[in-house]
Amino acid sequence: LSAASHLCGADLEASWTQLRTGKYEDAVREAEEALARFPREPEWHLIRIQGLMTTGKVPEAYQALTNALDVLPRNLPIRWLGRDVLAANGRVEESKAQLQDIAQLVTGRPSGYRD
Numbered sequence: 001l002s003a004a005s006h007l008c009g010a011d012l013e014a015s016w017t018q019l020r021t022g023k024y025e026d027a028v029r030e031a032e033e034a035l036a037r038f039p040r041e042p043e044w045h046l047i048r049i050q051g052l053m054t055t056g057k058v059p060e061a062y063q064a065l066t067n068a069l070d071v072l073p074r075n076l077p078i079r080w081l082g083r084d085v086l087a088a089n090g091r092v093e094e095s096k097a098q099l100q101d102i103a104q105l106v107t108g109r110p111s112g113y114r115d
Helices: 002-020 024-037 042-054 058-071 076-088 092-108
Strands: none
Touching: 002 024, 002 042, 024 042, 042 058, 042 076, 058 076, 076 092
8 A cells, every 4th residue: 555655646746747847738647547546636636627727628627626526525625726617617606605615614624624
C-alpha cells in the first residue's frame, strides 16, 4: 500500500506541474488514468476538473465535478472549485448554493475540517 501511495504522490506532483506549466491535456489524461486506480484521491479529481476548465471543456468539467462529488461529497476543495464549474455552466444559483453547502459541512462537523 505504501508503494502505491508513494507512486500516487509522485504522479500527483508531476501532474500538478503539468497543469501549472500549460500542459493541460497531459494533466487531464494522467488524472483520468489515475482515477481508474485511485478513484477516492481528491487531488486527481481537482487536476482533471481544473484542466478541463482551463481548456474550455466546460460541460466535461461539469461532468467531472458531478463524478467527483458522487465519490467525495464532503470534499471542500472539490466543492470550492465546483462553484466556478457550476457558474461557467450557467448554473449560477447552484454555484451560490455551494457556499452554503460548504458552510453547513464545516459547521456541522468542524473537527473534520481542521488543518
